[in-house]
Amino acid sequence: MNGFECERGDEPRDDEAKNGRSPAFPRPVRSFVVRAGRMSHAQKRALEELKDRYLIPCGDRSLDLDAIFERRAPRTVEIGFGSGDALIALAKKHPERDFLGIEVYPPGVGRLLACAHAQGIDNLKVAMADALEVLRCNLSPSSVDEVLVWFPDPWPKKRHHKRRLVRREFVDLVHRILRPGGTLRLATDWEPYAEHIFETLTKHPGFSNLAGSDRFMPRSPLRPETRFERRGRHEGHRIFDLCFRSQPMNAPLFIYGSIRDKDVQDLVLGEEAAQALFIEEAWMPDAVLARVPDECYPYLSPRAGERVRGELIHGLDRETLERIVYFEGDEYVLSECIVERRSGEAVPAMYFEGAAIVDGPFQEWSFDTWQAQEKKRFLTMCRAYMDLWHRGRSIAQAETLWRDIRCDP
Ligand SMILES: C[S@@+](CC[C@H](N)C(=O)[O-])C[C@H]1O[C@@H](n2cnc3c(N)ncnc32)[C@H](O)[C@@H]1O
Numbered sequence: 540m541n542g543f544e545c546e547r548g549d550e551p552r553d554d555e556a557k558n559g560r561s562p563a564f565p566r567p568v569r570s571f572v573v574r575a576g577r578m579s580h581a582q583k584r585a586l587e588e589l590k591d592r593y594l595i596p597c598g599d600r601s602l603d604l605d606a607i608f609e610r611r612a613p614r615t616v617e618i619g620f621g622s623g624d625a626l627i628a629l630a631k632k633h634p635e636r637d638f639l640g641i642e643v644y645p646p647g648v649g650r651l652l653a654c655a656h657a658q659g660i661d662n663l664k665v666a667m668a669d670a671l672e673v674l675r676c677n678l679s680p681s682s683v684d685e686v687l688v689w690f691p692d693p694w695p696k697k698r699h700h701k702r703r704l705v706r707r708e709f710v711d712l713v714h715r716i717l718r719p720g721g722t723l724r725l726a727t728d729w730e731p732y733a734e735h736i737f738e739t740l741t742k743h744p745g746f747s748n749l750a751g752s753d754r755f756m757p758r759s760p761l762r763p764e765t766r767f768e769r770r771g772r773h774e775g776h777r778i779f780d781l782c783f784r785s786q787p788m789n790a791p792l793f794i795y796g797s798i799r800d801k802d803v804q805d806l807v808l809g810e811e812a813a814q815a816l817f818i819e820e821a822w823m824p825d826a827v828l829a830r831v832p833d834e835c836y837p838y839l840s841p842r843a844g845e846r847v848r849g850e851l852i853h854g855l856d857r858e859t860l861e862r863i864v865y866f867e868g869d870e871y872v873l874s875e876c877i878v879e880r881r882s883g884e885a886v887p888a889m890y891f892e893g894a895a896i897v898d899g900p901f902q903e904w905s906f907d908t909w910q911a912q913e914k915k916r917f918l919t920m921c922r923a924y925m926d927l928w929h930r931g932r933s934i935a936q937a938e939t940l941w942r943d944i945r946c947d948p
Pocket of ligand 1: 643670693
């Protein structure tokens with residue numbers, strides 16, 4: 540679907556649909572439908588005359604962005620820039636950065652090239668290709684500082700959801716090209732898509748939500764208004780902004796709560812995966828364990844001079860980490876920290892920060908007391924909660940059921 544030619548909810552009119560039969564070689568499901576869009580004379584001319592200056596021929600080679608931009612500067616990639624107004628505004632406002640736009644719609648690309656040329660913009664290049672292919676084949680790991688996806692086609696009908704750009708495979712590819720600490724910013728005016736994006740990114744261990752305890756970010760005044768944002772507002776839609784930070788997935792994980800218990804690990808990770816873990820003792824400096832109000836599990840609360848004993852898990856694979864992210868639920872976000880080994884050596888690690896926990900009066904939490912007094916009941920609740928994982932429930936769905944599980948394990 541392309542925003543210039545087709546309204547929300549239109550049927551994709553690709554060859555399969557037109558012929559009324561499946562092609563002999565099924566094509567990959569795409570987030571767009573290639574249409575013979577109307578191109579103005581000016582757009583055609585811009586494409587023809589300015590392609591050498593702005594278009595990057597992609598093919599299947601890895602792009603050397605330093606050579607292409609003839610310098611090394613912070614880099615932003617905008618995916619699906621449409622008419623390109625926002626990209627032009629950003630490139631003009633930030634000459635200290637380089638911008639790569641990815642778009643499949645030739646009239647939009649033609650328009651962008653004409654504007655860039657008219658305004659003498661040089662810190663901008665364009666890949667006229669499927670973003671999934673560009674991310675997969677042309678961009679090198681950790682080569683980009685920021686990725687923008689503004690108002691991706693929502694594909695609102697259920698049978699078209701598979702066409703949505705933002706799905707697990709896409710997020711994996713973005714994670715690969717973003718440098719650690721780089722950001723993925725998205726916006727949409729379609730609430731169910733906003734929820735889907737939120738869920739996909741929250742589940743991904745390689746990203747943490749910069750909105751902290753909230754799901755969505757307030758709209759940044761630095762984000763130029765896009766054509767589809769205007770359209771959404773005109774239709775009375777709320778706009779949802781999301782901003783996630785990329786984090787390395789290979790750092791060891793510091794655990795400090797009930798997941799230190801071997802029976803909990805068996806339930807959360809599965810016995811085989813739990814047995815294969817390499818675990819060592821470690822300490823989080825300047826912190827104490829506080830009990831989450833009305834719950835039987837802890838969070839780390841800062842306190843200078845104290846330290847929390849826990850364990851460091853090495854070599855977690857992605858699926859195992861995903862299970863732990865699910866187990867921790869939406870009150871915790873995966874964050875970075877420095878912990879101390881038994882030898883006193885300080886090592887970078889990930890840990891679950893209680894970002895959405897409402898602070899009450901301080902109540903201490905102790906692993907030994909929990910094992911002695913609360914573990915038995917907790918295991919029953921944990922079994923019921925992880926059962927929802929096996930039934931494919933999302934974190935948000937499982938969280939809404941948690942209250943019932945807690946009352947009636
Ligand atoms: C709804 S429009 C939004 C355009 C613009 N960001 C805005 O907010 O006005 C989505 C754009 O994404 C482009 N698009 C969709 N899937 C794409 C893909 N896989 N690769 C590149 N562009 C894609 C479409 O061609 C379309 O121009």
